[in-house]
Amino acid sequence: MLKLYNAAHSTCSQKVRICLAEKKLPFEDIKLDIGKAKQHLKPDYLKINPNGVVPTLVDDGEVVTDSSVICEYLEEKYPQVKLSPDNLVERARMRAWMRFLEEVPTAAVRVPSFNMGFLPRYEGMDRNTFEGVEADIRPIRKQFYRRMGPGGFRDEDVRASFEQIGNTCARMSAALEHGPWLLGQQYSLADIIVAPLIDRMNDLGMSEIWTGKYPRVTDWYARMQARPAFQQTFYAGSRMSEFLPLTPAIKGDRP
Numbered sequence: 001m002l003k004l005y006n007a008a009h010s011t012c013s014q015k016v017r018i019c020l021a022e023k024k025l026p027f028e029d030i031k032l033d034i035g036k037a038k039q040h041l042k043p044d045y046l047k048i049n050p051n052g053v054v055p056t057l058v059d060d061g062e063v064v065t066d067s068s069v070i071c072e073y074l075e076e077k078y079p080q081v082k083l084s085p086d087n088l089v090e091r092a093r094m095r096a097w098m099r100f101l102e103e104v105p106t107a108a109v110r111v112p113s114f115n116m117g118f119l120p121r122y123e124g125m126d127r128n129t130f131e132g133v134e135a136d137i138r139p140i141r142k143q144f145y146r147r148m149g150p151g152g153f154r155d156e157d158v159r160a161s162f163e164q165i166g167n168t169c170a171r172m173s174a175a176l177e178h179g180p181w182l183l184g185q186q187y188s189l190a191d192i193i194v195a196p197l198i199d200r201m202n203d204l205g206m207s208e209i210w211t212g213k214y215p216r217v218t219d220w221y222a223r224m225q226a227r228p229a230f231q232q233t234f235y236a237g238s239r240m241s242e243f244l245p246l247t248p249a250i251k252g253d254r255p
């Protein structure tokens with residue numbers, strides 16, 4: 001039996017949930033509160049995921065971490081529904097997309113997500129308290145939280161994120177010239193991994209990054225949304241705007 005430790009609104013969890021749904025694999029859905037209760041930072045969870053992040057997959061007692069790695073593991077272990085091309089060069093292209101998606105837009109999307117949704121949690125907290133109770137307890141995100149601080153990321157960081165997401169859309173648009181999916185005719189893990197990032201930007205009201213400018217991205221997003229696996233993944237409560245009042249991403253830099 002597969003178990004997935006995840007959070008409803010976490011984009012990395014959503015990547016794996018789409019993959020599981022496409023493959024029609026049943027799994028035990030273990031929801032962690034990664035907000036107030038910080039269940040992903042408790043000693044028992046850190047034993048299976050020392051990075052203190054979601055998602056984590058447990059397959060028959062074996063632990064697999066990191067959303068892209070989990071997706072590739074599922075693809076190799078459960079190949080009945082194929083989400084990658086057979087051709088080696090095409091597979092390499094898919095993996096190059098996956099690395100790019102992790103390095104650029106996955107990291108970029110965190111900046112407006114925090115500035116727009118999560119900051120009210122830290123309201124009234126001074127920097128020292130914030131660093132002690134929020135930043136320093138996070139195994140791989142300490143510096144990220146410290147850079148953000150209780151007041152949020154600087155406008156310059158938010159603008160850089162938007163630029164990176166725009167660049168991602170430009171690359172997607174160029175790739176989509178050759179077919180409905182990023183690799184052409186083959187729907188693959190590359191589409192699955194970028195989908196929650198585009199969905200998050202849409203949820204944050206930022207679809208203007210691609211609307212008008214990259215119509216192929218708009219059409220691709222509509223095709224993604226039409227897939228049953230996508231609808232299964234984005235159940236009620238899995239989008240930030242459903243449970244957090246969103247504030248502007250650009251805050252006006254503080255002195």
Ligand SMILES: N[C@@H](CCC(=O)N[C@@H](CS)C(=O)NCC(=O)O)C(=O)O
Pocket residue numbers: 010011012013034040052053054055065066067068138141
């Ligand atoms: N490389 C990891 C990153 C996972 C990740 O950053 N997860 C976020 C939610 S999308 C998280 O758990 N954040 C916890 C925190 O901010 O403390 C993966 O792809 O699984």
